[in-house]
Amino acid sequence: MKAVAVTAFGEQPQLMDVPEPEPGPGEVLVRMSAAGLNPVDWKIADGLLKDAVPHSFPLVLGSDGAGEVVGVGTGVRRFQVGDAVFGQFQRPGRGGGSYAEFATAEEKSLAGAARSVPYAVSAAVPTAGMTAYNLVEETRVGEGKRVLVIGGTGGVGTFATQLAAGRGAEVIVTARPALADLMRTLGAAETVDHAVGPVADQVLAAHPDGVDVLLDLVGGPAAFGEATRTVRDGGTAVSTVGSADADVLTEHNLRGFNFHNRPSPQLLEILAGQLDAGRLTVPIGSEIALEDIPEALELSRTGHAQGKTVVTF
Ligand SMILES: NC(=O)c1ccc[n+]([C@@H]2O[C@H](COP(=O)([O-])OP(=O)(O)OC[C@H]3O[C@@H](n4cnc5c(N)ncnc54)[C@H](OP(=O)(O)O)[C@@H]3O)[C@@H](O)[C@H]2O)c1
Structure with missing residues (x-):
């Protein structure tokens, strides 16, 4: 499958072919419809977490995303194939992230996506x-x-x-x-x-x-x-x-x-509820394709990206 990944810390992110991931115990496999960019994505590529957790290369970048569940590992209770979900997908130890056609996430990193907005909007929200x-x-x-x-x-x-x-x-x-x-x-x-x-x-x-x-x-x-x-x-x-x-x-x-973020499925559910209730507006600055991600990450590095950047597949 196509993904944007790095082959080592500090390397330039590139569009490449990587094996499709399989869901392990407690994991959900999602066909990504959209991914959202965050500054933490290039920080992880630079080695932000290198002393904290093991990393597997090539490391697919990207935390945030949204799409449809296409597989579940053993023990998954909250989701089934066909569910629309959004959440955080970065798994340094598994080499996986949201900038890919398919991604796995831990069940606790996902929630049901808002029903009234496109996946691109949901993907801009989690982090x-x-x-x-x-x-x-x-x-x-x-x-x-x-x-x-x-x-x-x-x-x-x-x-x-x-x-x-x-x-x-x-x-x-x-x-x-x-x-x-x-x-x-x-x-x-x-x-x-x-x-x-x-x-x-x-x-x-x-x-x-x-x-x-x-x-x-x-x-x-x-x-x-x-x-x-x-x-x-x-x-x-x-x-x-x-x-x-x-x-x-x-x-x-x-x-x-x-500040250190404390993500949770309950928080994702609250945010999805606010999107559905029309109480949360998502200013999307640009909507790009997978191959445009390396350039978008460079813009994010300058600190002057405007609104949210989302990738649609
Ligand atoms: N600690 C945590 O758990 C945690 C969680 C989330 C995010 N973060 C960090 O928080 C930071 C912000 O995240 P983000 O997603 O909001 O980033 P972002 O979307 O890339 O923010 C870019 C915005 O910052 C503005 N900006 C840049 N320099 C500025 C300045 N000197 N004064 C006022 N505005 C300025 C830019 O406006 P102009 O272009 O007009 O200057 C632009 O609108 C990132 O470093 C991110 O990694 C940390």
Whole structure:
């Protein structure tokens, strides 16, 4: 079957022929209809998890995907052949991922796909959607809270904006002018153009009392430290890219942490329910073919991909 894979850490991802996977115990085999890109895909190709888990090469890349169940391993209870599913497929130890015509996943990494949207939309949701959901949950975002989302126009940011606004928070989000209207449609109360000047200065000029919660999805340690100036005394500051330093946060009397995602089938089910209820919009930036993935991963590396990129088969 066709897949996009790497033959070693740090190698360029390539379209290649690899053997079709077979479902082992507790695994589900899916004929992929769509796959969704995330920055973690190229990070895994670079060796993000090389000291944490074994990898098998060629390593098919891609976490997120959606499609139809075409086989189940022993012990699988929740799914049967013909079910429409979505979820996370990256299995470094098995050499498998979602950028392939067929992929296996552990049963617990999948849920029934939303019925009212195409597979391409479902495939865009798992990693970024579950991250955004856990971020707003763990920072107790809700009514009366002011939240600043830095990196707001990306995959995680567009979901976090909607979920935070849906909980009644006042959301300020970074966005270039071309995307300001979209972000308002998704629930942002205000946008700040990160390309024209320091975000912290712009936010503090409009809100001298600061924000309650900072969700920084892009900043390195220095940028994150600078952004924490916007957080009121006793507020919460979180980084999804490992930039939060516990000592610095304590010094400034802030609560905060480096976020680590905790995916679950229940969360996937909640997100599928929100898609079906029309409460979650998925801004798809581009829809591409399997052979276009290497180029799309290069764009993702720059940090300036817009919305979600999905592959349709
Ligand atoms: N820790 C975890 O468990 C976890 C989970 C999920 C994601 N993550 C990480 O979180 C990060 C974000 O993920 P994602 O899927 O949202 O990425 P993404 O979709 O690639 O985000 C790209 C967006 O970031 C914006 N951006 C880049 N630099 C910016 C800056 N300096 N200020 C404001 N906005 C900026 C870009 O807008 P412009 O082009 O307009 O600048 C673009 O819209 C990634 O590094 C990902 O690996 C971590």
